[in-house]
Amino acid sequence: MDVQECRRRFSGARHAYLATAGDDRWPHLVPVVFALRDECVVLVVDNKPKRTAALRRLRNVRENPQIALLVDHYDDDWARLWWVRADARAEIVDGGRQHADGVALLQRKYDQYVVDAPTGPVIRAAVVRWSGWSARPPGD
């Protein structure tokens, strides 16, 4: 799958999976909503009820900015499987214009964030590598 097709499929997804790995080397994995602009993926820690441990994603990013984000399509017909992964370098933005820009970008994609604007830290992740796999060629 070429980079353009990876970007198209990733951008079109409503949610993704975020993997981070801090100093304890235990990978942490959570579903996330996100927006993609150019080669930057934007996430935010929102206001849904979470246990404190859920912030492990932030600690991990501070300890190790290397992250992976995955979008996929599962189907019991395995001829229809595909996935796209973005390996990226992340940074945490706690406030200021970059935070407001990130929230605004997410609000354009998710009405839920318009109703209840997220106030937690934004994660901005610069994609350094796209990978994709499809059981069948694009357009097949």
Place this chain on the structure above:
Amino acid sequence: MDVQECRRRFSGARHAYLATAGDDRWPHLVPVVFALRDECVVLVVDNKPKRTAALRRLRNVRENPQIALLVDHYDDDWARLWWVRADARAEIVDGGRQHADGVALLQRKYDQYVVDAPTGPVIRAAVVRWSGWSARPPGD
């Protein structure tokens, strides 16, 4: 979400996400099919066309057996979101009775593996911690 509910939801899922992290500390993330027996998650590298790089999951497990597996339900109604994560210690089984047992377990869940028996390495992962999150209480 209690451990019993985590196990129930995880076990019922048709696919999951696997995060591994090797010496380069770049988390690797792929969708997988799996079976759960007792506190052991079983996966196999199957015969679908894959680039060599896809075997990074095996190299990572050899370098660092700490892995995470995630099952989730996404819905544009965020009141219906939930996920379950299993943190586990993985080992790779290349052959012998444990390999045959793992493949047999997967074949009971996936007809596709009966038609086309996977011959690649089996990953056996002993769950050390269940975590779960649901936007609404179970049964709500």
